[in-house]
Amino acid sequence: MRIGLAQIDSVVGDLGGNIAWIAQAARDLGTAGADLVVTPELAVAGYPPKDLLLREGFVARCDRAVVELAEGLKAGPALLVGHPTAWGVPEGRIANAASLLVGGRVVETVHKCLLPNYDVFDERRYFLPGASTRVLEFQGTKLGVHICEDAWFGEPQTSYHLSPEPHRDPVAELARAGAQVLINLSASPFEIDKTERRRRIMAGHAARHGVPFLFVNQVGGHDDLVFDGNSLVLDAHGHLLRQLPAFEESTGCVIDLQALPAAQTRVARPRELDLLDALTLGLGDYMWKSGFTDCVLGLSGGIDSALAAAIAARAIGPAHVHGLALPSRYSSDHSVADAALLAKNLGIDFEVIPIDAMHRAYEATRVIGDDLASQPQGLADQNLQARIRGAMVMVRSNRHGWLALATGNKSELAVGYCTLYGDMAGGFAMLSDLYKRDVYAVSRYINDEAGREIIPESTLTKAPSAELAPNQFDQDTLPPYPVLDAILEGLVEKQRSVASLSGEFPAETVRWVARKLDRNEFKRRQMPPGIKLSERAFGTGRRMPMAAAFEWE
Numbered sequence: 349m350r351i352g353l354a355q356i357d358s359v360v361g362d363l364g365g366n367i368a369w370i371a372q373a374a375r376d377l378g379t380a381g382a383d384l385v386v387t388p389e390l391a392v393a394g395y396p397p398k399d400l401l402l403r404e405g406f407v408a409r410c411d412r413a414v415v416e417l418a419e420g421l422k423a424g425p426a427l428l429v430g431h432p433t434a435w436g437v438p439e440g441r442i443a444n445a446a447s448l449l450v451g452g453r454v455v456e457t458v459h460k461c462l463l464p465n466y467d468v469f470d471e472r473r474y475f476l477p478g479a480s481t482r483v484l485e486f487q488g489t490k491l492g493v494h495i496c497e498d499a500w501f502g503e504p505q506t507s508y509h510l511s512p513e514p515h516r517d518p519v520a521e522l523a524r525a526g527a528q529v530l531i532n533l534s535a536s537p538f539e540i541d542k543t544e545r546r547r548r549i550m551a552g553h554a555a556r557h558g559v560p561f562l563f564v565n566q567v568g569g570h571d572d573l574v575f576d577g578n579s580l581v582l583d584a585h586g587h588l589l590r591q592l593p594a595f596e597e598s599t600g601c602v603i604d605l606q607a608l609p610a611a612q613t614r615v616a617r618p619r620e621l622d623l624l625d626a627l628t629l630g631l632g633d634y635m636w637k638s639g640f641t642d643c644v645l646g647l648s649g650g651i652d653s654a655l656a657a658a659i660a661a662r663a664i665g666p667a668h669v670h671g672l673a674l675p676s677r678y679s680s681d682h683s684v685a686d687a688a689l690l691a692k693n694l695g696i697d698f699e700v701i702p703i704d705a706m707h708r709a710y711e712a713t714r715v716i717g718d719d720l721a722s723q724p725q726g727l728a729d730q731n732l733q734a735r736i737r738g739a740m741v742m743v744r745s746n747r748h749g750w751l752a753l754a755t756g757n758k759s760e761l762a763v764g765y766c767t768l769y770g771d772m773a774g775g776f777a778m779l780s781d782l783y784k785r786d787v788y789a790v791s792r793y794i795n796d797e798a799g800r801e802i803i804p805e806s807t808l809t810k811a812p813s814a815e816l817a818p819n820q821f822d823q824d825t826l827p828p829y830p831v832l833d834a835i836l837e838g839l840v841e842k843q844r845s846v847a848s849l850s851g852e853f854p855a856e857t858v859r860w861v862a863r864k865l866d867r868n869e870f871k872r873r874q875m876p877p878g879i880k881l882s883e884r885a886f887g888t889g890r891r892m893p894m895a896a897a898f899e900w901e
Contacts, residue, residue: 349487349605351531352377352385352425355577355598357568359637360394363409367392367417370429373599378425382602384486385427388535388566388575389460389496390444392417392431395535395566396573401474407432407442414447414454422452426486428493430533432475433457441476446493446533448484456484460495461518468537468573468880468889471497481521489605492527492559494518496534499563503549523557529605530559535566538576538626540619540881543594546578547614551586558584560608567597569633572877572887574626587611595625620793623786623881624659630879631778632663635751644744645753646737646771647671647690647698649683654690654803655791656755656778666695670750673700674737676707682806689804703736710736734770742773751775754876759784761875761886762836763861764868765826772875780878781885783836784829827857835861841884846900862900870894 354373358366370392374385389395393410400406410432421427426449433445435457444460459478463471481498483490498518519530530553536546546563554561560583567577579592581603589609592598594617603609635643643660647653653671660669673687684700691698710732711717720729745752754774756766758781766772779787791803811823826832835858838844849858872886873894884890 349489350381350383351529351562351603351605352380352382352599353562353564353579353581353592353601353603354385354387354391355564355567355579355592355601356387356391357575357597357633358388358391358394358566360397360570361400362394363392363413366394367413367420370427371417371420371424374421374427375424376599377602380600380602382425385425386531386533386562386564387427387429388564389430389446389533390432390535391429391533391566394570395430395575396468396570397432398470401432401442407434411435414449418449418454419452421449426450428491428531428533430495430535433459437476442474443478444471444475444495446495448486448491448493450486458482458484458493458495460498461516462497462501464497464500467883468887469497478518481518481525483522483525483527490526490528492519492522492525492530494522494530494532496532496536499530499532499534499550499553519553520557523559527557528559530554530557530561532561532563534563535575537573537880538622539883540622543576543578543622544616547580547582547588547591550580551582551588553586554582554584555586560584560589560605561586562603567595567629569630569637569879571634572880572885574630574633574879574881576622576626581608583608583611588614594622595629618793620786620790621797623782623790624662624793626881627659627778627782627790627879628663631659631776634776634877635664638751640749640751642668642670642748642750643753643776644670644672644741644748644750645755645774646741647673647687649673649680649686649690649807651787651791651803651807652757652779653687653755654807655787655794656753657690657694657696658791658794658802659778660753661694661696667697669694669696670744670748671696671698672741672744673698674703674740675700676702676733677704678733682810686804686807686810690802690807693802693804701740703733703740706736707733731767731770734767735773738767738770738773745775753778755779756875757782757784757787758882758886759826759829759833759836761872762840762868763826763832763864764871766871768871768874772871774876777876777878780875780887781881783833785833827861831857832861836865839865840890841882843884859900866892866896866898866900 377385437443448456461478465472501517550563563580565579566575581590752774754777757779760766838849
């Protein structure tokens with residue numbers, strides 16, 4: 349039997365478009381010789397459908413779409429397709445399912461058993477877990493079909509198996525039932541360094557049970573999540589036979605179970621390339637799935653807006669990126685020059701709009717002017733400049749229907765070194781899960797990859813500054829970024845205590861960062877959606893209180 353892997357990008361909620369694309373992928377793989385085609389998890393609905401699953405009639409329409417898909421493929425290959433369903437569950441409940449479509453009919457449906465309920469996952473809110481596993485038989489081969497989390501039992505970074513419910517290992521159950529190949533339909537989001545962990549987990553199953561393993565993962569951007577693909581075919585020893593491309597759709601892989609290809613060596617991708625591709629795909633997919641063709645952003649001459657513009661040009665093409673330099677009385681000439689050079693290097697639209705006249709107009713009003721005069725060049729005045737800039741970007745966004753990009757990085761957002769309704773204004777915060785160290789690393793990678801200067805060298809080497817007051821530099825207020833980022837990674841990703849981190853960094857610095865992290869939750873709650881790149885991104889997977897009085901130890 350020959351199995352085709354359909355690593356595709358579904359659009360959440362677009363049932364008609366999704367089944368048309370699934371059918372086309374199945375036909376293409378059938379033409380290439382596939383007897384059976386496998387899609388990712390919930391491919392019919394798109395993953396994650398979130399509260400669309402609660403909307404009256406949505407799941408029933410998904411079930412009808414599966415029947416329609418089966419009828420349309422009557423003369424094509426068989427299909428294993430992921431979808432939400434009301435089939436086989438008590439009335440009023442739904443399941444996360446995979447159905448086998450053969451000869452124009454839905455012949456078998458199995459349900460996901462392990463439902464993740466940690467980080468960005470909330471599947472227990474919607475689905476009833478499968479009560480049992482069973483192998484499916486097709487062309488005389490017993491298929492161990494399971495869905496995403498079913499293969500993650502026992503992995504320390506998951507939490508479902510810590511519950512008081514009886515421990516279940518669906519893959520082991522399928523192997524004991526005689527599965528001759530294990531097939532995992534998945535929607536596993538990207539995290540940096542996760543690809544190798546997934547491969548290790550799947551290879552462990554294959555080697556432990558002595559059967560080949562096929563892992564078919566979703567690809568594409570869905571709100572704050574990016575799915576990287578990287579689908580796998582492993583032999584019965586866990587050796588890698590095929591790995592589909594990262595961050596792109598692929599319908600070119602057909603595996604003959606009776607004549608498996610030779611094992612191959614996995615080629616590691618640079619960390620910076622993974623981050624760059626995730627950001628590019630995340631922004632590009634967010635825009636086209638939301639109906640945007642163009643984006644607009646402020647270009648300060650600094651590293652964050654430079655990287656954001658470079659990624660935008662990569663994602664949607666330079667002709668669709670519009671940069672605004674918005675210098676104030678405190679802006680240096682080199683900042684405007686750096687922004688102009690960046691725009692030239694990228695080939696994007698660029699305009700300089702000084703904001704000093706607007707700033708002076710605020711100063712001339714009685715109430716606001718009095719407040720500003722009472723603390724010259726103070727916080728209120730600095731934030732006012734940022735908000736004028738944010739307003740100018742939003743005017744251009746509103747007038748032309750362009751997506752406004754916020755360009756703050758994770759280091760700044762963590763400690764509140766950002767302005768609500770100013771540099772935080774926009775529809776998408778694309779760098780919100782990228783520490784400052786990685787902003788520099790990815791920027792340098794872009795230049796190295798191009799073999800020329802895309803992001804100006806002066807932008808990469810000058811001291812970061814908001815330029816909202818005379819002679820202002822980030823490090824006048826913040827710890828050095830290498831120290832700040834390391835402390836934040838300990839507090840946010842690893843959830844370490846102040847006490848343990850104080851053994852590695854100055855205790856007062858750690859306490860300062862921890863206080864700033866907690867006190868600025870209210871700002872992050874109001875930031876636009878961003879792209880999850882790490883184990884603990886600000887957003888849906890990190891749920892911290894705003895009004896709280898916890899004292900770090």
